[in-house]
Amino acid sequence: MRQWIILFKKEVKESIRNFKWIWIPVVFILLGLTQPVVSYYLPDLLEQFGGLPEGAAAAFPVPTGSQVLAETLGQFSQIGLLVLVLAFMGAVAGERNNGTNIMILVKPVSYASYISAKWAHMVLLALVSFTAGFIFSVYYTFLLIESVPAAHIIQGALVYGLWLTFVVTVVLTLSTIIKSPAAVAFLTFGVTITLSLMSSLLPEIMTWSPGMLSSHSHSFFMNGYGNEGFWLSLMCTILMIAVMLSLAIYVFRKKEMAVHTT
Amino acid sequence: MSLIKTDNLTKTFNGTNAVDGINLNIREGACTALLGPNGAGKTTTLNLLTGLMNPTKGKISFDKRYSGDRRKYLGYLPQYPKFYGWMTGIEYVVYAGELGGLTASEARTRAEELLNLVGLTDAGKKRISGYSGGMKQRLGIAQALVHNPKLIILDEPVSALDPIGRREVLELMKRLKETTSILFSTHVLHDAEQISDDIYIIQDGRVVINGGLEELQKKYQQPTVHIETEENLEEWSMSLESAPWVRHLKAEKQKLTVTAESIEDARNALLTDERLRQLKLNKFEIEKTSLEDLFMEVTK
Amino acid sequence: MDEIVNELQAVPWPVVAPIIIIQFLLMVIALIDCLRRGGETKGPQWVWILVIVFGGIFGPIIYFLFGRRND
Ligand SMILES: Nc1ncnc2c1ncn2[C@@H]1O[C@H](COP(=O)(O)OP(=O)(O)OP(=O)(O)O)[C@@H](O)[C@H]1O
Numbered sequence: 074m075r076q077w078i079i080l081f082k083k084e085v086k087e088s089i090r091n092f093k094w095i096w097i098p099v100v101f102i103l104l105g106l107t108q109p110v111v112s113y114y115l116p117d118l119l120e121q122f123g124g125l126p127e128g129a130a131a132a133f134p135v136p137t138g139s140q141v142l143a144e145t146l147g148q149f150s151q152i153g154l155l156v157l158v159l160a161f162m163g164a165v166a167g168e169r170n171n172g173t174n175i176m177i178l179v180k181p182v183s184y185a186s187y188i189s190a191k192w193a194h195m196v197l198l199a200l201v202s203f204t205a206g207f208i209f210s211v212y213y214t215f216l217l218i219e220s221v222p223a224a225h226i227i228q229g230a231l232v233y234g235l236w237l238t239f240v241v242t243v244v245l246t247l248s249t250i251i252k253s254p255a256a257v258a259f260l261t262f263g264v265t266i267t268l269s270l271m272s273s274l275l276p277e278i279m280t281w282s283p284g285m286l287s288s289h290s291h292s293f294f295m296n297g298y299g300n301e302g303f304w305l306s307l308m309c310t311i312l313m314i315a316v317m318l319s320l321a322i323y324v325f326r327k328k329e330m331a332v333h334t335t
Numbered sequence: 336m337s338l339i340k341t342d343n344l345t346k347t348f349n350g351t352n353a354v355d356g357i358n359l360n361i362r363e364g365a366c367t368a369l370l371g372p373n374g375a376g377k378t379t380t381l382n383l384l385t386g387l388m389n390p391t392k393g394k395i396s397f398d399k400r401y402s403g404d405r406r407k408y409l410g411y412l413p414q415y416p417k418f419y420g421w422m423t424g425i426e427y428v429v430y431a432g433e434l435g436g437l438t439a440s441e442a443r444t445r446a447e448e449l450l451n452l453v454g455l456t457d458a459g460k461k462r463i464s465g466y467s468g469g470m471k472q473r474l475g476i477a478q479a480l481v482h483n484p485k486l487i488i489l490d491e492p493v494s495a496l497d498p499i500g501r502r503e504v505l506e507l508m509k510r511l512k513e514t515t516s517i518l519f520s521t522h523v524l525h526d527a528e529q530i531s532d533d534i535y536i537i538q539d540g541r542v543v544i545n546g547g548l549e550e551l552q553k554k555y556q557q558p559t560v561h562i563e564t565e566e567n568l569e570e571w572s573m574s575l576e577s578a579p580w581v582r583h584l585k586a587e588k589q590k591l592t593v594t595a596e597s598i599e600d601a602r603n604a605l606l607t608d609e610r611l612r613q614l615k616l617n618k619f620e621i622e623k624t625s626l627e628d629l630f631m632e633v634t635k
Numbered sequence: 636m637d638e639i640v641n642e643l644q645a646v647p648w649p650v651v652a653p654i655i656i657i658q659f660l661l662m663v664i665a666l667i668d669c670l671r672r673g674g675e676t677k678g679p680q681w682v683w684i685l686v687i688v689f690g691g692i693f694g695p696i697i698y699f700l701f702g703r704r705n706d
C-alpha cells in the first residue's frame with residue numbers, strides 16, 4: 074500500500090508539473106460555464122441576429138434547468154471526453170515506448186500497483202475536472218434559469234461520473250495492450266461512440282450498456298430517479314471496469330518489459 | 336561464494352538465438368565483466384537476469400539466501416537509461432529508493448549520499464531533462480545503488496562516454512567494487528581488464544572463454560619471438576620444429592615467428608644457437624601476447 | 636456609435652466576464668508553458684504561440700495535447 078501511494082504521488086506530481094492538473098479542469102469549467110449561458114441567451118441571440126421569420130424564435134424556448142444540465146453533460150461527453158482521451162492515450166504505452174518504465178520496474182515494484190496507481194490518478198483527474206466544471210454549470214443554471222433539487226443533481230452527477238470512469242478505464246486498458254497512442258485514442262472513441270449510439274438507437278437491447286448512463290443521469294436531473302434498467306447498466310458498468318482493470322494488469326504482467334536492447 | 340548461477344540460459348528472437356546456452360556463475364563480492372562485440376547478446380543476457388525478459392530455455396538461480404522477488408537484490412543501469420525528464424536528479428533517486436523499500440527520510444539521506452558519491456551534488460537539484468550523457472550515466476548508477484542491492488548490473492556503463500567521463504565512471508566502479516558485487520557489460524577489453532575479477536567473453540550468444548582475469552592473462556600470455564636475419568632462415572628453422580620449448584612456428588624467407596612454452600628456454604636456446612649467428616641476425620624481439628589478441632581472435 | 640454602445644451595454648457582462656477571464660487564464664497558462672520550455676515544442680515555437688493566442692478556446696487545448704514534447 075505504501076508503494077502504491079508512492080506510485081500514485083508520482084503520477085500526480087507529473088501531471089502537476091506538466092499542467093494537466095490545471096488545464097484539464099479549466100477546460101471543463103469553461104465548458105460548464107458556457108453551456109447555461111448559451112442556453113439562456115440563445116433565443117435572444119436568434120431573435121436579434123438570426124433573421125428568423127416572425128415567431129420562429131418561439132420554437133426555441135429557454136430550456137428548463139435540468140435540460141441545461143443535461144446539455145452540459147453533452148458538452149462534457151464531446152469536447153470533455155476528447156480532451157481526456159487524448160491526454161491519457163499514452164498513459165502506459167508512453168512510458169513503455171520511451172523506456173522510462175525500465176528502471177522503475179526493475180525495482181521491486183508490483184505491476185498491479187503500477188497500473189492501478191495510473192488508473193486511480195486518471196480517474197481522479199477526470200472526476201475532479203468534471204466536478205469543477207459541473208459545479209460552475211449548476212451555479213450558472215441556478216442563477217440564470219432555475220434551481221434543480223440538489224439531490225437530483227448529485228445523483229445524476231454520480232451516474233455520469235461512472236460513465237467517465239468507464240471511458241478512462243477503456244483508455245488505460247487499451248494503452249497497456251496497444252503500443253501506438255493514436256490507435257488507443259482511435260479505438261477508445263470507436264468504443265464510446267458505438268456504445269452511445271447503440272444505446273440511443275436500440276435502447277431495448279442495450280439496457281446493460283454503460284452507454285445508457287448519460288441518459289439515466291438526465292433522468293435523475295429531471296425526476297430524481299433513473300430510467301428503466303438503471304441498476305442493470307450501473308452494475309454492468311462497474312463489473313466491466315473491474316474486468317478491464319484486471320485485464321490491463323494481467324496483460325502488463327505478461328508483456329516483456331525490455332523492448333529496446335540494441 | 337556464488338550469487339547467481341545460470342544454467343543453459345537461452346533466449347530466442349524470431350528463431351535466432353540471441354543468447355544461446357549461457358552458463359554464468361556470478362560470484363559474490365567479485366566484479367564480473369561480460370565482454371563481447373555488438374550484438375553478442377550482452378544486453379539480452381542482463382535483461383534475462385533482471386527479469387525484464389523471460390528466458391526461452393534454461394534457468395537462473397539465486398543463492399538461497401536471496402529468495403523471493405529477485406529485484407530486491409538487484410540494481411540495474413540499462414545501456415540507454417531513460418529518466419523522467421521532469422524530475423530533478425535527487426527526486427529521481429529518492430523515488431527509486433522509496434520504490435526499493437526505503438522510508439521517505441531514509442531515501443532522502445541515501446540519495447544525497449549517493450549523488451555526492453557520483454559527483455552530482457549540485458546538479459541534483461536540476462531537472463534531468465537538462466543533463467548530459469555522462470551525468471545521466473552517473474545518475475543511473477546512483478539510482479541502481481539506492482536500495483543497497485547485493486549486485487549491481489551495469490549495461491555498458493562507459494560506452495557512451497567521452498574519455499574523461501569514461502575514466503570517472505571506471506574510477507567510481509573501482510570504488511564501488513569494495514562494497515558491492517558488480518556485473519557489467521562492455522565491448523572494450525581494456526575496461527574489463529582494469530576493474531574486473533572474472534571475465535566472460537561472449538560471441539554470438541555463447542560464452543567463448545571465461546575465467547578469472549589473472550588466470551586468463553597467464554594462460555593466454557604466450558611469449559612470442561620475432562627473428563629477422565640477412566640470410567634465408569627457412570632451412571635452419573626446420574631444426575627448431577622438434578625443440579621441446581617450441582609451441583608453434585612460422586618461417587618465411589628471412590623472417591621467423593616462434594611461440595614458446597617458456598620465455599627462458601626460448602631465449603637460452605636461440606641466443607646460444609651457432610647457426611642462427613651465422614645467418615646474421617638483424618632483429619631479435621620478444622613479445623607477450625595479451626588478452627587483447629585473444630579477444631580480437633575470438634571476436635573476429 | 637450609439638448602436639455599438641447599446642449593444643455593449645446589452646451584453647450581460649457579469650455573466651460573460653468569468654468566461655472570458657477563464658479562457659484568458661487558459662491562454663496564459665499555455666503561453667507560460669510554451670515559453671518556459673524554450674525550443675522543446677513539436678515544431679517551431681512561434682507557430683504554437685500563434686495557435687495559442689489566436690486559436691480561441693481550442694488553441695491552448697491543441698497546444699497542451701499536441702504541442703509538447705514528452706519528457
Ligand atoms: N527485441 C528483440 N527482437 C529481435 N531481436 C533482438 C531483440 N533484442 C535483441 N535482438 C537481437 O539479439 C542479438 C543480441 O542483442 P543484444 O542487444 O543482447 O546485444 P549486445 O551484446 O547488447 O550488443 P550491443 O553491444 O550492441 O549493445 C542481436 O543480434 C539483436 O539484433
Ligand SMILES: [Mg+2]
Pocket residue numbers: 334335377378379414490491
Ligand atoms: Mg547491449
